Amino acid sequence: MSSATSVPSPARFPYAALLVLATIAFTAITTELLPSGLLPQISAGLNVTEPVAGYLAAAYASVIVVTVVPVARLLARIPRHxxxxxxxxTFAASNAWVGLSPDFTTAMIxxxxxxLAHGLLWTTMAPFVTRVVPANQVGxxxxxxxxxxxxxxxxxAPVGTALGGLLGWRAAFLVLAGFGLLLTVLAFFMLPRVQRISDTARPSIRRAIAEPGVKAVATAWPLLVLAHFALFTYIAPFIREAALPEYATSLALTVLGASGLLGIWIAGLTVDSRPRRSLMITTAAIAVSMALLPLAVGNLPLALVLMTVWGAGLGAIGIYNQAAILRAGGEYSEAANGLTVLTIQLGITVGALYGSGALVAGGPMLVPVAAALPVLAALVITIAGxxxxxxxxxxxxxxxEPRPVRQIHPSPAGDSRNTTVEPAPDKVEDPA
Structure with missing residues (x-):
């Protein structure tokens, strides 16, 4: 195989390249969420109602669901760098285009x-990481x-929203576009040149689904995301119903984001050594924290503790499941990863609808309990997988796993010494 088509495991851990990728992820998430905090300004600036302006966020997610698989397949042969x-x-161009849009239709396009760029980014980035770090440091x-x-x-998202409030919503998008241009230059010079390996299987969702374990991960992970967005979308009505202070809503969002970093740090320490146990504990902790939130009526410290557990768990489960889907996908890991991007976006959409249904059926205090149910379903799938x-x-x-049973047998030919026989690791003899 030509050295031009693959990159050997690096001798040093590529911190600089990974920080660039983390900044790209930061830009993608900020781009996705920015319209949500600027809806009043956007609706006034484009002469549409706020619900219509909200379609700028909905269309973004819808495009990901529709295009992620075919576009990833179409561009499979392009070098990853x-x-x-x-x-x-493309992110920079999109944000600049929104900031300069004369009307709503242009902004929507x-x-x-x-x-389109967002969905393709998440199908590309994780497999790219596996090619630039040693296998035992992927997590x-x-x-x-x-x-x-x-x-x-x-x-x-909060800084972008604040910037929009100070300078206007168009300026917020244009600043993000300028940041994207700077990041493009950094990515060009600092990311390793990694091409698609010529004999690697072409992305195939059908074949990826056939790989053992892929269906389980592609179901359990979106269930966790569904649960998060069912509660996260309606956190403000819950806080109001729980008689918590008005500032608790913004404080809760900050706590969820900051504790997510804690969860990511913990997952980074455990994903390569204890992934299964850690994921089961994390999933159970998320379910418990959500189910107990209705008990925090009038008790802000308790609510913040439970939200910290929820946020940390959300940060951690992304790492555990990302490693799991890459492993389960095998030679079709890119297609398997693309499948989870699609199902996670569906989870986000269904989660908001599910939370709305719980809100209508039982009020804000039922939403956390309803959110805990799909988490429990994900835990069952994890245990079974x-x-x-x-x-x-x-x-x-x-x-x-059960430890092998050690049995003492006398040595042949009258030897007075004893020999120890250990059964194969996958078989345990009955002590009886």
Whole structure:
């Protein structure tokens, strides 16, 4: 195989390249969420109602669902470095286009271009990471890259919203576009030149789904995302109903974003050694924290503690599941990763509808309890997926698997010494 088509495992951990990727993730999340905080200004500036202006966010997610698989397949042969640089440049162009849009239709088209880049970015970035770090440090690398997601939630969107309030919504998009141009230059020079390996299987969703474990991960992970957005979307009505202070809403959003960084850090320490046990504990903790939130009526400290557990768990489950889908996908890891991008976007959409249904059916206090149910379903899938979807890591096998039974047998030929016989690791003899 030509050296031009692959990159060997680097001798040094590529911190600089991973920080650039984390910044790209930060930009993508900020781009996705920015219209949500600027809807009043956007609706006034484009002469549409606020619900119509909200379509700028909905169209972004819809484009991801519709285009992520076919576009990823179409661009499969483009070198990964070239593709990532082009995607960052596309984000910059999309944001500039929105900021300069004379009318709503133009802004909608610009947002759809951004959504196209967003979906393709997440199908590309994680497999790219696996090619630039040693295999035993993939989890650590993913934790660094995915910290950009939580920073986008905790810092990017609020700062962009504040900037829009000071300078106007168009200026907020144009500043983000300028940042994207700078990031494009950094990506061009600092990301390794990694091409698609010539004998790697072409992305195929059908074949990826056939890989053992892929269906389980592509179902459990979106269920967790669904639960998060069911509660996150309606956190303001819940806080109001729980008799918490008015400032608790903005404080809750900050806590969720900041604790997500804590969860990512913890996952980075455990994903390569104890992924299965850590994911089960994390998923259970999210379910418990959500289910107990209705008990925090009038008790802001308790509510913030439970939200910290929820936010940290959300940050961590992304790392555990991202590593799981890359492992389960095998030679079709890019297609499997693209499948999860699609199902996660569906989870976000369905989550908002699910939370709305719970809100209408039982009021704001029912929403956290309803959100805990799909988390429990994800936990069941995780427990059942021990063999292929969520296998134990190297430091948890002795805890999760039965230890071999040691039996003492006399040595042949009258030898007075004893010999120890240990059965194969996958078979345990009955002590009886």
């Amino acid at each position: 070239t593709l990532l640089v082009g995607l960052v440049l 610009a947002r759809m271009v951004g959504g 650590k690398a993913l934790a660094i890259v995915f910290s950009g997601n939580s920073l986008g939630l905790a810092i990017g 021990k063999k292929h979807a969520y296998p134990p890591g190297p430091r948890e096998r002795t805890w999760l």
